Amino acid sequence: MKMIIFAFMAITLFSSCGLKLKDHNQKEGTREFDTTDPAFNSYVQKFESKGKTQTGDSNFQVGDIPINFKELGSGDVQGVCNEYTDGTKEILIKKSWWDSVDEGFRESLLFHELGHCRLGRTHNDDMIQVGSNQYKASLMHSYIVESPDYTLHQNDYFRELFTQDRTTLVNSLSRTTANSK
Ligand SMILES: [Zn+2]
Incomplete structure (x- = not known):
């Protein structure tokens, strides 16, 4: 039994290595970009569409939050939401990481x-x-929700993201886990 627990921990540590995400960043000054890189347009549209469905607000929009690529330096930060002292905000995404991962990881990070x-x-x-498995309860986990879990349960993760209601996520995880046994 000890062996099993150890193996599980090792897998968890390995899979989260290098993927820890940053919390809000309060920064002096103002943002670097005023408009969003077109590479992110489809993700913004999807976030707005899901936001409308989940919140029931037909006017839900991302608004004035430009998203752009920036090499965020060495270390393990793939993306960051910066909030500046002048009230502006922006999201910066590490391009070398973005280019190295699949769509599931990209959406999971951006959302x-x-x-x-x-x-x-x-x-x-x-x-x-x-059962014996553990899953992240939110896309807001400080380690990124990995592509397979995100892809399989994305609508349930959206619900949790916008409403903090994790009921459908719990149900859907239970079903999938039961079916895979
Ligand atoms: Zn974060």
């Missing part, structure tokens, strides 16, 4: 950063235990 910048959410490191 996490929009969770900070647009929804004002902070990190939530709760886990959902299903």
Whole structure:
């Protein structure tokens, strides 16, 4: 039994290595960019569309939060939501990381950063235990929700992101885990 627990921990540590996300960043001055890189347009549209559905607000928009690529330096930060002392905000994404991952990881990161910048959410490191498996309870976890889990349960993660209601996520995780046994 000890061996199993150790193996599980090792996998968890390995899979989260290098993927820790930053919380809101309060910064002096003003943002670097005024408009969003067109590479992110489709993600903004999807976030707005999901936001309208989940909040019931037909006018839900991302608003004045430019998203752009920037090499964020060495270390393990793939993206950040910066809030500046003049009241502006922006999201910066590390391009070398973006170019190296699949769509699931990209959306998971971008929606996490929009969770900070647009929804004002902070990190939530709760886990959902299903049988012997553990899953992140929110896209706002300080370690990125990985592509396979995000892709399989994205609508449930959206619901949690916009409404903090994790009921459908718990149900859907329970179903998937039961089916895979
Ligand atoms: Zn974060």
